[in-house]
Amino acid sequence: MAIKNLQKCSILVVFFIILICSLTYVSSAQSYYADIQISIDSTGLVDIDGISNDPDLLVENSNMYTYKKQSYWLLNITKNDTFEDYVYTLVLPKGSVINHIKASGFIGIKEENERLIISGAGENEPLSIVVQYQIDQISETYSLLDYAIISGLLISIASLTVLLAYFLNKNKKRPSKENKASYNFKGLTARQKEIVKLLIDTKRPLTQTEIQKELDIPKAAVSRNVHSLEIKGIVEIEQTGMSNLVRLKKP
Numbered sequence: 001m002a003i004k005n006l007q008k009c010s011i012l013v014v015f016f017i018i019l020i021c022s023l024t025y026v027s028s029a030q031s032y033y034a035d036i037q038i039s040i041d042s043t044g045l046v047d048i049d050g051i052s053n054d055p056d057l058l059v060e061n062s063n064m065y066t067y068k069k070q071s072y073w074l075l076n077i078t079k080n081d082t083f084e085d086y087v088y089t090l091v092l093p094k095g096s097v098i099n100h101i102k103a104s105g106f107i108g109i110k111e112e113n114e115r116l117i118i119s120g121a122g123e124n125e126p127l128s129i130v131v132q133y134q135i136d137q138i139s140e141t142y143s144l145l146d147y148a149i150i151s152g153l154l155i156s157i158a159s160l161t162v163l164l165a166y167f168l169n170k171n172k173k174r175p176s177k178e179n180k181a182s183y184n185f186k187g188l189t190a191r192q193k194e195i196v197k198l199l200i201d202t203k204r205p206l207t208q209t210e211i212q213k214e215l216d217i218p219k220a221a222v223s224r225n226v227h228s229l230e231i232k233g234i235v236e237i238e239q240t241g242m243s244n245l246v247r248l249k250k251p
Contacts, residue, residue, distance in 0.1 A: 205247035
């Protein structure tokens with residue numbers, strides 16, 4: 001009988017010891033919480049700001065949570081300790097495209113100012129946020145390329161316009177300068193000036209018949225004025241067959 005009572009007492013002592021150890025473990029276990037804002041820039045640097053009693057969760061300009069392979073970025077924030085309560089907002093870089101996402105708790109995704117924003121919340125579980133994404137820079141590259149092409153075309157057009165205007169003005173001024181320097185119109189009648197200008201513009205000898213048709217003046221007037229110009233030393237007349245060929249003398 002005494003042995004049985006001793007056994008009962010031993011069992012009770014072991015039970016109380018186990019109970020006390022369990023209560024001690026539970027009381028010593030720390031409960032974590034987090035209310036954080038997570039932001040990632042285009043280089044993979046992470047800022048985690050907010051409130052949390054996890055000593056390693058909050059960071060500034062850190063790459064401890066990101067990894068890049070080729071064009072793929074991976075964000076991995078995983079805390080194995082149980083969080084009594086957590087709320088977070090994750091802002092991905094501008095132009096990001098999500099390929100894969102796995103997170104604890106409830107999540108939601110929206111777009112604002114060309115940036116994807118992931119919101120999540122949970123309780124009594126570990127905190128885990130794993131996101132694989134790419135930064136889409138194709139449209140930005142095309143925009144820069146288009147801008148460069150358009151700028152180059154505008155510069156080329158402007159340069160060609162300036163050059164064309166320069167040569168046109170140069171060509172316009174050159175004949176008048178040569179005419180004034182080469183031929184003296186002083187002392188010529190209006191009709192004689194017309195004949196000289198016609199010979200200068202055509203840049204070749206003309207028959208008296210051609211001069212008559214071009215200037216629409218009588219044949220006798222052409223003959224009289226041409227001979228007058230010959231006397232003044234401005235033109236010379238060469239008889240070719242039945243017509244006279246009139247050419248300007250070299251000054």
